[in-house]
Amino acid sequence: xxxxxxxxxxxxxxxxxxxxxxxxxxxxxxxxxxxxxxxxxxxxxxxxxxxxxxxxxxxxxxxxxxxxxxxxxxxxxxxxxxxxxxxxxxxxxxxxxxxxxxxxxxxxxxxxxxxxxxxxxxxxxxxxxxxxxxxxxxxxxxxxxxxxxxxxxxxxxxxxxxxxxxxxxxxxxxxxxxxxxxxxxxxxxxxxxxxxxxxxxxxxxxxxxxxxxxxxxxxxxxxxxxxxxxxxxxxxxxxxxxxxxxxxxxxxxxxxxxxxxxxxxxxxxxxxxxxxxxxxxxxxxxxxxxxxxxxxxxxxxxxxxxxxxxxxxxxxxxxxxxxxxxxxxxxxxxxxxxxxxxxxxxxxxxxxxxxxxxxxxxxxxxxxxxxxxxxxxxxxxxxxxxxxxxxxxxxxxxxxxxxxxxxxxxxxxxxxxxxxxxxxxxxxxxxxxxxxxxxxxxxxxxxxxxxxxxxxxxxxxxxxxxxxxxxxxxxxxxxxxxxxxxxxxxxxxxxxxxxxxxxxxxxxxxxxxxxxxxxxxxxxxxxxxxxxxxxxxxxxxxxxxxxxxxxxxxxxxxxxxxxxxxxxxxxxxxxxxxxxxxxxxxxxxxxxxxxxxxxxxxxxxxxxxxxxxxxxxxxxxxxxxxxxxxxxxxxxxxxxxxxxxxxxxxxxxxxxxxx
Amino acid sequence: xxxxxxxxxxxxxxxxxxxxxxxxxxxxxxxxxxxxxxxxxxxxxxxxxxxxxxxxxxxxxxxxxxxxxxxxxxxxxxxxxxxxxxxxxxxxxxxxxxxxxxxxxxxxxxxxxxxxxxxxxxxxxxxxxxxxxxxxxxxxxxxxxxxxxxxxxxxxxxxxxxxxxxxxxxxxxxxxxxxxxxxxxxxxxxxxxxxxxxxxxxxxxxxxxxxxxxxxxxxxxxxxxxxxxxxxxxxxxxxxxxxxxxxxxxxxxxxxxxxxxxxxxxxxxxxxxxxxxxxxxxxxxxxxxxxxxxxxxxxxxxxx
Numbered sequence: 001x002x003x004x005x006x007x008x009x010x011x012x013x014x015x016x017x018x019x020x021x022x023x024x025x026x027x028x029x030x031x032x033x034x035x036x037x038x039x040x041x042x043x044x045x046x047x048x049x050x051x052x053x054x055x056x057x058x059x060x061x062x063x064x065x066x067x068x069x070x071x072x073x074x075x076x077x078x079x080x081x082x083x084x085x086x087x088x089x090x091x092x093x094x095x096x097x098x099x100x101x102x103x104x105x106x107x108x109x110x111x112x113x114x115x116x117x118x119x120x121x122x123x124x125x126x127x128x129x130x131x132x133x134x135x136x137x138x139x140x141x142x143x144x145x146x147x148x149x150x151x152x153x154x155x156x157x158x159x160x161x162x163x164x165x166x167x168x169x170x171x172x173x174x175x176x177x178x179x180x181x182x183x184x185x186x187x188x189x190x191x192x193x194x195x196x197x198x199x200x201x202x203x204x205x206x207x208x209x210x211x212x213x214x215x216x217x218x219x220x221x222x223x224x225x226x227x228x229x230x231x232x233x234x235x236x237x238x239x240x241x242x243x244x245x246x247x248x249x250x251x252x253x254x255x256x257x258x259x260x261x262x263x264x265x266x267x268x269x270x271x272x273x274x275x276x277x278x279x280x281x282x283x284x285x286x287x288x289x290x291x292x293x294x295x296x297x298x299x300x301x302x303x304x305x306x307x308x309x310x311x312x313x314x315x316x317x318x319x320x321x322x323x324x325x326x327x328x329x330x331x332x333x334x335x336x337x338x339x340x341x342x343x344x345x346x347x348x349x350x351x352x353x354x355x356x357x358x359x360x361x362x363x364x365x366x367x368x369x370x371x372x373x374x375x376x377x378x379x380x381x382x383x384x385x386x387x388x389x390x391x392x393x394x395x396x397x398x399x400x401x402x403x404x405x406x407x408x409x410x411x412x413x414x415x416x417x418x419x420x421x422x423x424x425x426x427x428x429x430x431x432x433x434x435x436x437x438x439x440x441x442x443x444x445x446x447x448x449x450x451x452x453x454x455x456x457x458x459x460x461x462x463x464x465x466x467x468x469x470x471x472x473x474x475x476x477x478x479x480x481x482x483x484x485x486x487x488x489x490x491x492x493x494x495x496x497x498x499x500x501x502x503x504x505x506x507x508x509x510x511x512x513x514x515x516x517x518x519x520x521x522x523x524x525x526x527x528x529x530x531x532x533x534x535x536x537x538x539x540x541x542x543x544x545x546x547x548x549x550x551x552x553x554x555x556x557x558x559x560x561x562x563x564x565x566x567x568x569x570x571x572x573x574x575x576x577x578x579x580x581x582x583x584x585x586x587x588x589x590x591x592x593x594x595x596x597x598x599x600x601x602x603x604x605x606x607x608x609x610x611x612x613x614x615x616x617x618x619x620x621x622x623x624x625x626x627x628x629x630x631x632x633x634x635x636x637x638x639x640x641x642x643x644x645x646x647x648x649x650x651x652x653x654x655x656x657x658x659x
Numbered sequence: 660x661x662x663x664x665x666x667x668x669x670x671x672x673x674x675x676x677x678x679x680x681x682x683x684x685x686x687x688x689x690x691x692x693x694x695x696x697x698x699x700x701x702x703x704x705x706x707x708x709x710x711x712x713x714x715x716x717x718x719x720x721x722x723x724x725x726x727x728x729x730x731x732x733x734x735x736x737x738x739x740x741x742x743x744x745x746x747x748x749x750x751x752x753x754x755x756x757x758x759x760x761x762x763x764x765x766x767x768x769x770x771x772x773x774x775x776x777x778x779x780x781x782x783x784x785x786x787x788x789x790x791x792x793x794x795x796x797x798x799x800x801x802x803x804x805x806x807x808x809x810x811x812x813x814x815x816x817x818x819x820x821x822x823x824x825x826x827x828x829x830x831x832x833x834x835x836x837x838x839x840x841x842x843x844x845x846x847x848x849x850x851x852x853x854x855x856x857x858x859x860x861x862x863x864x865x866x867x868x869x870x871x872x873x874x875x876x877x878x879x880x881x882x883x884x885x886x887x888x889x890x891x892x893x894x895x896x897x898x899x900x901x902x903x904x905x906x907x908x909x910x911x912x913x914x915x916x917x918x919x920x921x922x923x924x925x926x927x928x929x930x931x932x933x934x935x936x937x938x939x940x941x942x943x944x945x946x947x948x949x950x951x952x953x954x955x956x957x958x959x960x961x962x963x
Contacts, residue, residue: 372778374720385722394765395758407757411814414805418962426805426958430951433801436764437794444768444790448775448783454718515752522736522750522758526765529732530725537724550716550777551874564775564783572791576944 009044014123017116078497091122100469120147164232178216221253224282234301239356247349276316283309292605336405350477354384396523398484454560676888677701686929708881726773730886733766744914774871785870802954825904834957
């Protein structure tokens, strides 16, 4: 029943762009039908989850007709349901936003293609999450990855968009290649393509399988050294696509890691250590790079790298707890990682949608060209503010709950294991604390520079509130952030079901380990006292006797350009991290004359992995392999010949005829 | 939980913090050879501010008003996690050390946002400094608490400092002393005291907290100062509970000892402020990193 419902949900999402193909090109019903179908898909996913959680362990459904000669199964267990909900939920909210944000009549060239691809991302991701067969998994993965490519490049007339799309395409091909390798190993180990637990795998094969899968999935999730596609793609895609990329596409990489780890026997301790260290590096460096960004969407993209790092830290703690035989550490780490998957999907989608509203209404995403938007876009400002507080992990919102679970896992790991592992857990706690402080600095900067103060340009001064449909989408996400922050108990059944399908041996109850009741109490107390103070302020009508200009220490003619900019705000922290960030500063020499001429100051933070390493290496490789170009002459029939030769050689190799 | 003690706790955190400021100011005056303002001067200031009218900048929004309000609310809520004179704080659970740190983070978020709301570069500058230094103070705070966590095996503040703190000093003097030193540095940094910031100045470019509330006036300024005093009091209380094991007597005796110890810490802060100069801004991060390293040494000493 629930497996069938999940399949229906996935199909509904995948076909959500189809009605738009037959409707007139610029008709509003096309966008509305897509949003409606995705909303139905999300409802089906909710129904499937409700009928599954918390009692049923797993539901499967065989689809014998899908691939000849293979018994392809789809299924829904706690883990699949946990990832299916945000996948379809975020897509449906983002498509609601798109009705107002990307209407067909304003984008006649790309609207149909984008709508189709947008639905296919959700459908492909849903298929990945529910498939129990490697080929179906790969098919869903490819549909999702390629549909995401077509969504990112919706505005392919812009050069930056084409570049970002190409880098994304290269990365997603590499990721698929690694996954094909992993599935080939899986086939060799289990003599089949079914995604089933492999209890008796020998340690070497286990490590090779996990390593390959980790490369493929981390490339998609975008953790620090393998994040090269992420900032560009998020910044260049239409905003509702960015929200879906960050909110759910990255999480499918996390799903892959968690699912593979659950299929394999308990991994070696060093694997858990590796994932934990990877998460720490990604979290700290991601937020450090975010601090130096000048563009709102690019800043948010680097924060996705940070949050994926926090999620990976939780996964690493869970793997360590499993290898060392500490179920409570395993449960806390896993619950923290999974809840952060939901939370990050909610608040990051909210922040991207808010950023889209800012860019659409004021014409720019450059932080230092904005300002004062809280007076012009008050509702957007409120929603963005809620998202900003949530992503910093501050109470009383949802980010705090999941970060607290990761902290608890790390703290218990530190208490239970001495020596090197204990010290690693301690450094994990310190890293998470540092990340929290840096994230708060970065988001108070982003919120302050964009929404507070005076507008720095005429375009920002002329901005006005976003249309209703966009506000409704943002408000729904903001409410969900508050709800999980105030009542985290609501997520516990889903978390426990997911934890049981990760490791059936997880007997410990999450409710006993994590202080959800006290968190609710503290959150409610905080909200109540703030509401009380707000009521007092409103009742007393804190009417100022005077509205004056900001006190400027006696300077007679302040201008909005004199406000503190985002670069100056972050300069101190960027300077402290210069050993990792290598910021570029083009500062003019003003000379010694009493009246220096005009001067320009330019600061930039190039991405070291992409701009300093990968692109030069790729250029060198392209140059070095020019002699190989003779195989590529643009004649289709010679390409067909190559394919034929490759197939024959592969066939002979498979038969063993080549020795 | 004892309701009476909880009420006393709430009354203490609402009423006593300005007295701590008064003690610090009196100490500084005495060391400088002056008679100094009355001990109750901060109360007079607060009452005066609360009765004044509000002047608001045309640039500001609701965020400007929310800044002081959130600062007060978070400081009071955080105080409920720290045992004052009682053995167990009014609110205590495994992991409340994280909530303790993050509540102050929330207060700071809104204080900085309120500063940016004015659109003035001075206040932007102060906000940037506060954000920078507090991000570095956060690991130091967590590492110092981790020393206690590994000694006590508890994840709540009441479990760490609620009872029998003398055992800490008996079992591991060096790590606990290092953690206390680190906590003291964090206390001075988070509350913008010398050597990080000079709370006595008002219009210089080397300021952090005072410059962020430069545009607040009347009751709003009063709330901002009150919240800052509460924050200083709560963080001092945590340090005092580690440093001074309370006697095992009846509750009133414990509360009196506790308050005396906090005010004594105020005297220590006053002496530090009188004998040190403000650091150059570039040196502040080094001192904060050093505080983290001190606690890290403490943890290394405890590795089994």
